[in-house]
Amino acid sequence: MKLIDTKNAPGAIGPYVQGYVVNGIVYTSGQIPASPADGSIPEGIAAQARQSCENVKAILEAAGSDLARVIKTTCFLADMGDFAAFNEVYAGYFTGKPARSCVAVKALPKGVLCEIEAIAEV
Numbered sequence: 001m002k003l004i005d006t007k008n009a010p011g012a013i014g015p016y017v018q019g020y021v022v023n024g025i026v027y028t029s030g031q032i033p034a035s036p037a038d039g040s041i042p043e044g045i046a047a048q049a050r051q052s053c054e055n056v057k058a059i060l061e062a063a064g065s066d067l068a069r070v071i072k073t074t075c076f077l078a079d080m081g082d083f084a085a086f087n088e089v090y091a092g093y094f095t096g097k098p099a100r101s102c103v104a105v106k107a108l109p110k111g112v113l114c115e116i117e118a119i120a121e122v
Helices: 045-062 080-093
Strands: 002-004 019-022 024-029 070-077 099-104 116-119
Touching: 024 045, 045 080, 045 116, 070 080, 080 099, 080 116
Parallel strands: 070 099
Antiparallel strands: 002 019, 019 024, 024 116, 070 116
């Protein structure tokens, strides 16, 4: 088991890590749209979806993988009304169309609008 830790994605805000590689598979923790540089959160669902995707991408790259190798994602939205706008951004990153679950939740950390976690091959 290999721990993933990169400065190109935000650090954990709780008792967890950015991700692990186990038997050739990368498991990322959920990534909210926090900037790795200063923790700032962009405004609006499109910008937040982009930042969450960039954070997932950075963790995958640190693990020796990439977005094209993603097998499954789980996406969390604070408002299902943002589904179409979220999908528009998401589709530009996850071009291989991995399996996916997308659910609305009551609230997300720091009041953000979305969070994404991924499972990928190395």
